[in-house]
Amino acid sequence: MDGYDRPLILAGEMTIGEDGIHVDYTGTSPASSFGINVVANYMLAYTAFGVKCLVAPEVPNNAGSLAPITASAPDGCLLNVKRPRAVAARHTVGHMLPDVVFGCLHQVMEGGVPAEGASSLWNPQIYGGADVADELGDDGHDEVPPFSTVIFHCGGTGARPGKDGLDVTAFPSGVRTIPVEATESVAPVMFRRREFREGSGGAGKYRGGLGQVIELGGADGMPVAMLCNFERINNPARGRDGGGLGAPGRVSLGSGKAIRSKGRATISGGDFIRLELPGGGGFGDPATRDADQVALDVSDGLIDAAMARETYRVALDAAGKVDRAATVKLRT
Numbered sequence: 001m002d003g004y005d006r007p008l009i010l011a012g013e014m015t016i017g018e019d020g021i022h023v024d025y026t027g028t029s030p031a032s033s034f035g036i037n038v039v040a041n042y043m044l045a046y047t048a049f050g051v052k053c054l055v056a057p058e059v060p061n062n063a064g065s066l067a068p069i070t071a072s073a074p075d076g077c078l079l080n081v082k083r084p085r086a087v088a089a090r091h092t093v094g095h096m097l098p099d100v101v102f103g104c105l106h107q108v109m110e111g112g113v114p115a116e117g118a119s120s121l122w123n124p125q126i127y128g129g130a131d132v133a134d135e136l137g138d139d140g141h142d143e144v145p146p147f148s149t150v151i152f153h154c155g156g157t158g159a160r161p162g163k164d165g166l167d168v169t170a171f172p173s174g175v176r177t178i179p180v181e182a183t184e185s186v187a188p189v190m191f192r193r194r195e196f197r198e199g200s201g202g203a204g205k206y207r208g209g210l211g212q213v214i215e216l217g218g219a220d221g222m223p224v225a226m227l228c229n230f231e232r233i234n235n236p237a238r239g240r241d242g243g244g245l246g247a248p249g250r251v252s253l254g255s256g257k258a259i260r261s262k263g264r265a266t267i268s269g270g271d272f273i274r275l276e277l278p279g280g281g282g283f284g285d286p287a288t289r290d291a292d293q294v295a296l297d298v299s300d301g302l303i304d305a306a307m308a309r310e311t312y313r314v315a316l317d318a319a320g321k322v323d324r325a326a327t328v329k330l331r332t
Contacts, residue, residue: 020068050101118155156209165209204243204282243282
């Protein structure tokens with residue numbers, strides 16, 4: 001995974017026995033000097049969640065059903081820290097653990113398991129007021145009272161054996177995204193755009209879930225600042241069984257100014273930040289996807305005709321219908 005200031009490794013070895021399932025995270029990167037570290041109970045919780053999703057999703061969570069699922073990690077590693085290590089943004093790493101668990105179970109479960117997804121939430125904290133205006137030399141908003149708000153948004157989930165991934169759906173957190181109107185009603189910010197990110201789902205027999213594109217800035221030309229902590233920029237979600245990578249995330253400003261995916265960023269009045277959230281990985285060979293479904297994806301704006309031809313090997317006619325003869329040639 002990307003990490004905050006350096007790439008990080010999440011390594012897991014699963015042992016399946018008669019009495020339970022154990023995941024050993026030996027080989028995981030050492031603890032970070034930033035607040036993305038995970039404590040042992042959080043590590044166990046997301047490990048158990050990943051196992052339960054695939055092995056016994058219908059069994060209620062209780063002491064008896066959870067006891068057979070155990071996990072361990074070396075003291076002082078990224079997944080097992082103690083005071084005074086910072087852990088405020090532990091979700092950044094913790095939300096990746098079900099993908100590690102799925103990778104283990106994919107080796108033994110008939111039919112396979114879902115591909116990797118965007119997983120980690122994108123939760124920028126947006127704040128501003130007179131201090132930020134003064135920092136950026138904006139005299140027109142020097143009497144704006146201070147404000148701060150956090151928005152919760154997510155990319156796509158990995159494709160599943162037999163089904164496409166879910167578009168713009170938070171997994172494993174299950175957190176619902178915040179409506180644009182709700183954010184604009186409590187803070188002086190304005191959303192310019194929020195829509196599906198075309199082509200961001202990993203290609204496959206079953207397509208990965210799409211991410212989204214969000215553009216926002218201060219209302220009425222007001223400058224704002226933002227705390228960023230975004231994953232899947234340099235390490236996109238991986239597909240399974242021949243499925244393609246989900247699109248990596250991107251962060252930029254409308255003005256073209258470079259911006260980091262981690263840390264504090266300022267957005268001048270009239271400018272806006274553009275968040276392109278990552279897509280989920282695909283499952284299976286894209287050239288085996290149902291051709292009519294590919295045509296429907298193009299019609300719905302989820303992929304374009306070029307991707308249909310080059311990646312899925314499906315030819316479309318001028319009306320957007322499948323050209324059967326040309327498709328057979330492309331796929332043979």
